[in-house]
Amino acid sequence: MTDNQKKIIFLIQCEDRKGILSATSTWFFQRSYNIVHCQQHTDNIEGRYFMRIELDMHDLKTTRKELEEDFGAFANQYNLTWECHYSDYNARVAIMVSKTSHCLYDLIARKNEGDLKCDISLIISNHPDLEVIANQFRIPFYYLPVTNESKAEQEAKVMTLLKRFDIDLVVLARYMQILSPAFTHQWQGKIINIHHGFLPAFQGANPYRQAYERGVKMIGATAHYASEELDQGPIIDQDVVRVNHELSPNGLRDVGKDVERRVLAKAVQAHLESRIIMFKNRTVVFDVER
Amino acid sequence: MTDNQKKIIFLIQCEDRKGILSATSTWFFQRSYNIVHCQQHTDNIEGRYFMRIELDMHDLKTTRKELEEDFGAFANQYNLTWECHYSDYNARVAIMVSKTSHCLYDLIARKNEGDLKCDISLIISNHPDLEVIANQFRIPFYYLPVTNESKAEQEAKVMTLLKRFDIDLVVLARYMQILSPAFTHQWQGKIINIHHGFLPAFQGANPYRQAYERGVKMIGATAHYASEELDQGPIIDQDVVRVNHELSPNGLRDVGKDVERRVLAKAVQAHLESRIIMFKNRTVVFDVER
Amino acid sequence: MTDNQKKIIFLIQCEDRKGILSATSTWFFQRSYNIVHCQQHTDNIEGRYFMRIELDMHDLKTTRKELEEDFGAFANQYNLTWECHYSDYNARVAIMVSKTSHCLYDLIARKNEGDLKCDISLIISNHPDLEVIANQFRIPFYYLPVTNESKAEQEAKVMTLLKRFDIDLVVLARYMQILSPAFTHQWQGKIINIHHGFLPAFQGANPYRQAYERGVKMIGATAHYASEELDQGPIIDQDVVRVNHELSPNGLRDVGKDVERRVLAKAVQAHLESRIIMFKNRTVVFDVER
Amino acid sequence: MTDNQKKIIFLIQCEDRKGILSATSTWFFQRSYNIVHCQQHTDNIEGRYFMRIELDMHDLKTTRKELEEDFGAFANQYNLTWECHYSDYNARVAIMVSKTSHCLYDLIARKNEGDLKCDISLIISNHPDLEVIANQFRIPFYYLPVTNESKAEQEAKVMTLLKRFDIDLVVLARYMQILSPAFTHQWQGKIINIHHGFLPAFQGANPYRQAYERGVKMIGATAHYASEELDQGPIIDQDVVRVNHELSPNGLRDVGKDVERRVLAKAVQAHLESRIIMFKNRTVVFDVER
Structure with missing residues (x-):
């Protein structure tokens, strides 16, 4: 800059x-x-x-x-x-993932290309699978597995890391765990999640299976601030892609990856460029001027 | 032809x-x-x-x-x-409407331009408002008001008309009444409805108000075959349009009209061109080749 | 209002x-x-x-x-x-057409539904074909045929009509004649044309044939203010639709009609809502707030 | 698999x-x-x-x-x-780049996620800038600078590499050099290029500057097989994104990157899945079934 x-x-x-x-x-x-x-x-x-x-x-x-x-x-x-x-301050971002890499790759690439003005300070995952990517890009990686029993304990560890790394924004890049209301409450307006469905349709698990069952002709993805109620937080961006009968649930999932990464990147970018104002459960997202 | x-x-x-x-x-x-x-x-x-x-x-x-x-x-x-x-047979179509004219105008115009190969044999409405349009285009118009009490009786009259006019396809072009299961059962696969929301999101009444409340960033419309369960029939086509915080529920409604007429016309065209096969609650819609 | x-x-x-x-x-x-x-x-x-x-x-x-x-x-x-x-002033609009009706129908329908706040004061055509539509909607229709020799004379008659009807805006709704520089100069910023191609690609005649020959995978339409140089005026709006190898030039034309009517209507609406500022050969089109 | x-x-x-x-x-x-x-x-x-x-x-x-x-x-x-x-054969792909990394990152990520079934066997560039990415992913990188004088010689080296690595497909992922007709002729149907404009509009250099000057309301990208004539080869895929007056040429370029990477990836995928047939200067691209 x-x-x-x-x-x-x-x-x-x-x-x-x-x-x-x-x-x-x-x-x-x-x-x-x-x-x-x-x-x-x-x-x-x-x-x-x-x-x-x-x-x-x-x-x-x-x-x-x-x-x-x-x-x-x-x-x-x-x-x-x-x-x-x-605008000369680089927000410090933590990315949380599980096993799926497409959003993680995309965020790192966009950061490296200068399109996301931030530091990706650490990656946290409940699975070890994506550590290899973190290593490639020399980003600290923390593997924090979680079970129903250990959830509170694991979240405490996550919060400790977020504080230690002085994190401004948490991006849930296909992190397949539900954060507790206590967590989301404390980080209100500072956690962006990508949901792999066109909210409010297809909330919860397996949205692509749901989409197949219902026979929809478009599938979508939704980036939103995490709130205490699952999939109910303020929507930042959404997009869709046209599909047809040729696609099985797995086919929908593959096609949907492209929408997910695009929508998540756009939402994170809007946040980093200070273009979002929240009010109640809605967002005002001002257009970019470049 | x-x-x-x-x-x-x-x-x-x-x-x-x-x-x-x-x-x-x-x-x-x-x-x-x-x-x-x-x-x-x-x-x-x-x-x-x-x-x-x-x-x-x-x-x-x-x-x-x-x-x-x-x-x-x-x-x-x-x-x-x-x-x-x-393809040399012109399907006989009945259009059912209430007070909103945009889909009706659009279907008639497309028929007159040769894009919908059919006869629009009659228009049925539970309100008298759109008779003037029917008259302009010299299409028979039947005003059949309906109350909760008179529903069965009114539907009987509708069905009599459909038989008398030898109707092949009924298009619900923003007909704001729920047809009884008996009716939809008898006309299975022969009633196309336009829902002014992106199903399965925003089922039921006032989808644009619901969309505003939820703060979505895209709104859509869904054309589907009517089935016995409301808004659950096989989807034929869907489309969306990007919206933002600038739009009130009325603004969403105005912007949505364009998607509604486009989606309904595409679905009716696919049906008239014999490009749809239904199986269970889904459709196979083959692409057009022109 | x-x-x-x-x-x-x-x-x-x-x-x-x-x-x-x-x-x-x-x-x-x-x-x-x-x-x-x-x-x-x-x-x-x-x-x-x-x-x-x-x-x-x-x-x-x-x-x-x-x-x-x-x-x-x-x-x-x-x-x-x-x-x-x-906003309580209704602009007086003249629509100029040739033989194709889809944009004309669409503009009239949108005006009647209240989406285009204007009076459609007259329709001018170089062919008699669409008089029947004008009559249906009781809009004055003027048939002014034109040949290479009579062009100046015909344009003079058009301008006389525009003055007599106190016209604020001329919409070329698939008027397949090139207006003279003298005409466009005098009506600068007050003539909106729909070009059936994605400008600056496919300028001039037969854009759908050109698109077929080039094997493009999307076709589009462009609404612009008419300027003295053909197809070079300030662009107001554009849109595209995905196509594939299945479509012949005629197929592209049929599919393109939908884009044309949508883009033209959006451009006319932006003009009527005083949302456009021109500078040099570009437009600033402010978003709608409804 | x-x-x-x-x-x-x-x-x-x-x-x-x-x-x-x-x-x-x-x-x-x-x-x-x-x-x-x-x-x-x-x-x-x-x-x-x-x-x-x-x-x-x-x-x-x-x-x-x-x-x-x-x-x-x-x-x-x-x-x-x-x-x-x-389908059990993994095509051997060479990626050619210059200084811009977004398409390269995207192709590698998609390959690693299993969406592009191929081996990325080597990366060739006329600039050293992107070697760091090649190293991260342990892909052989060849820096082959080129001047007007050394063009023939450099192309000979490229072709030698393509043979040595037994390459099936060359992807020009924003390689900012024009390949000679001799090269494209020899590799006909085996070189996919991404052009950062909506062809046939904005051919040649600086398409985003051209787009700004013309004041277009959408920008696009085009993936095509390279042919002997620049930007004239058979189009495989195209896409666009809506833009407005807020974007300078640099802004258009930033927004366009997203379309470029998406379109290039889709075209490469279609090729790798054997879904493209060429005839004359057009392609038949069959839909995916997954």
């Missing part, structure tokens, strides 16, 4: 009312910030206003802490909920 | 075993039929074989009845389930 | 520089306008800034003329190029 | 005439082969017939050579052009 491309990003939400845009844009203008990009959304049903503001980091004449304190005072006055991100 | 384009179409299914293709193609070859197109599918899980054979009608040297009797004898020997269609 | 949904829409473009958003949003805020929706785009290569602002018409306390004069003064100061639209 | 899944595949083409299907299916039936899958296509414009037949390898009671000699005699009699493939 060249200096020219460095950005400060504010994600803001509040109750909808007149003048927010004017007040906010003027606040930045008066401090000599150039608003590189500003996107908004009003949910009229919820009466909720959402805004993403991208500033040129060159215009930053204070410390980051000062900027945030300064803006914090303004936000209090207008009752804004907000976050501030800096 | 020029004489050159006239086709005889056989739809065949049977238990899978060796030699069916050889026996069938040889049967037609020995009678000097040119097999213009032959499509097959084997469902290995069900052990079921499906075949669609298109013959040049020029090669017909007997009466249609003789051809069918002759083939019937062969089919008995090999235990085939089969149908025979002639 | 209920009073609640009435909007004032400003389309603005200018050289990019700091403070435009702040100045503009504050200008409206100070006059007690609620900015219902604000969308922006900066083209960094061109150094150009684009903005679409949607206001609640309830907040209008002056005449429309006063608002425009008032804003005009502000715009001069900041060197803005701008237009102002009112 | 379990023994159950092993298949013998015949790809056949000939002038269209009556009785080919009957004769061919009977030929196999008489030798006790089960036809697992049979797909056909008739190009009525060219008067050409295409067939793909999949047999169960269990039914092979002779040597492969005997089968081929035996079928060869039959094929001569009917004037068939044909190839025979065995």
Whole structure:
């Protein structure tokens, strides 16, 4: 990233009312910030206003802490909920997997190509199978098997690792275990899961078998933030692919891999680029501008 | 349709075993039929074989009845389930609607442009609103209101009309009433419904409201044969469109209309072109060759 | 349209520089306008800034003329190029066709369903074939045949009609004549054409034949503003559909009709909803919010 | 691959005439082969017939050579052009790259996951940049730089390598050099190239810049067999992705990478699964059945 491309990003939400845009844009203008990009959304049903503001980091004449304190005072006055991100910070990502490698390969490749701006700090798995891939890319790999009995204990170990590695985001890249509500609650908005079905259809196990049984003509995948209730978290992205009678459940699974990796990568990228705002059980995902 | 384009179409299914293709193609070859197109599918899980054979009608040297009797004898020997269609026959179609016009307009326009080869013999509605469209296109319109109490009586009237007009196919083009199991049973495989959701997600009422609540990133529509259980019949076609947070339930509904009309038209066309074979709760839909 | 949904829409473009958003949003805020929706785009290569602002018409306390004069003064100061639209005004549309009916049917149906907010004031054709459709919908139809020799004369008659009917937008719905540069120049930004190919591929005549010859695996359609150079005007929307070896040029044409009508309708809708800003040979098309 | 899944595949083409299907299916039936899958296509414009037949390898009671000699005699009699493939043979693939890694990563990952049934025997590049990836996966890497002057010499080295490694298929995975007609001629039907544009639009260099300039609303990629004329070879697969005004040429390039890797992988897979028949400058690509 060249200096020219460095950005400060504010994600803001509040109750909808007149003048927010004017007040906010003027606040930045008066401090000599150039608003590189500003996107908004009003949910009229919820009466909720959402805004993403991208500033040129060159215009930053204070410390980051000062900027945030300064803006914090303004936000209090207008009752804004907000976050501030800096595009030169590389989020630290943990990937959790089981035995299937396609999403893992894809995330690593995209990171290496510069499309996912992050560090893949470690890989955690309940199976040893994918350690070979971790080794190829010299990423620390932790094999933490889990049984029904050892679930709490294993999750505690996972959480210890996430803390030790100072992880910002957990990506469940076909991790075939259900995380406990305690876990997902603690990491709310920081766990992205790929479900290999077009939610809310085909929740739970064996979605491709379910799809075959129902005779659907398209199959899909859904990337969502993990929530305490299984497969119910806020959806970030979905996609589908056309299928026909030629495909058995295994055929659907093979074809579906392509959608899974694409959807998961898009969701992770949107998160890393600070383009997502959550409200209740929905997401506002602002478009990319490149 | 020029004489050159006239086709005889056989739809065949049977238990899978060796030699069916050889026996069938040889049967037609020995009678000097040119097999213009032959499509097959084997469902290995069900052990079921499906075949669609298109013959040049020029090669017909007997009466249609003789051809069918002759083939019937062969089919008995090999235990085939089969149908025979002639592309110069215009199926007689009844369209059932309520208040929404987009699918109705679309079907009529496609019929008039020659893309749906059929007669639209009558329109039946439980509301008077769309009579004006029927009149524009000089199609008989029957207004048959329905209440919970009068349902059986109204359906009897509908069935009388279908018989009187010698109807081959009923298209539910956003007919917002649930047909009784008795009705759908009697017309099995001859009623195509458009559901304004991506089945099996969003069954039942208000799918666009459900989609908004769940925060999905794509919405879809599903055309299926009506069966005794609501929204559970064999799916013929599905499609989706990408949506985002900008759309309210009404916005989703508006955007969804486009998918609904497209999916319904494709399903009706596949049926009219004798490209669908049903088995259990699934369909084999052979591709078009034009 | 209920009073609640009435909007004032400003389309603005200018050289990019700091403070435009702040100045503009504050200008409206100070006059007690609620900015219902604000969308922006900066083209960094061109150094150009684009903005679409949607206001609640309830907040209008002056005449429309006063608002425009008032804003005009502000715009001069900041060197803005701008237009102002009112969503309660129904644009007057002329549709030009030749022999093919699918786009015409589709536009009329969408207008009748309320998805295209406009009046279809007249239909002009160089062939008499589609008069029957005009009559069905009681839309004035003008048959103006054209030969190479009579082209100038025919175009003069067309322009007279457009003036007499006070037309705002001309839609070329498969009008198979090339308009003269003089015509397109005079109606710049007010003629939308559908090209039955994925521009810039397959320019000129017989795109489906060209597509067959080249053996492409997808075919498409392109809606664009007509410009003085054939098939070179600013693109508004494009879409494609997957095809395969099964389709002859005629088959491609039949399958393509669906894409053509969809793309044309989307482009006309974007124009009617004041969501398009042109700059040089490109368009900024802001997303719909419904 | 379990023994159950092993298949013998015949790809056949000939002038269209009556009785080919009957004769061919009977030929196999008489030798006790089960036809697992049979797909056909008739190009009525060219008067050409295409067939793909999949047999169960269990039914092979002779040597492969005997089968081929035996079928060869039959094929001569009917004037068939044909190839025979065995699904237990792993094609030997050479990947040629320059500096961009996304397609290379993707092909290797898919091979490792079992979706591309082949050996990636070597990687050849005119730049040293991607050697690190080759090393990670322990694939031989040959750095063969090229200048205008050394082109013939470099190509000779490439061809020597292809022979030494007994290569069946060359994949140009963003190899940014134009192969000489002599090279492509010698390897006709055995070189698959990915072009980062929707052919025939945007041929030649910098397709994303061209796409930006033209203001298109979708960008695409095209996988095709390399032919003597640049970007003119038979197309195997294409796909597109929707874009908008937000994307600069670099943004288009980033978004396009996803389409490129998907399209290239699909084309390579179709080739490896013996699902492609070429005729003149077009391909028949039979659908997958899994």
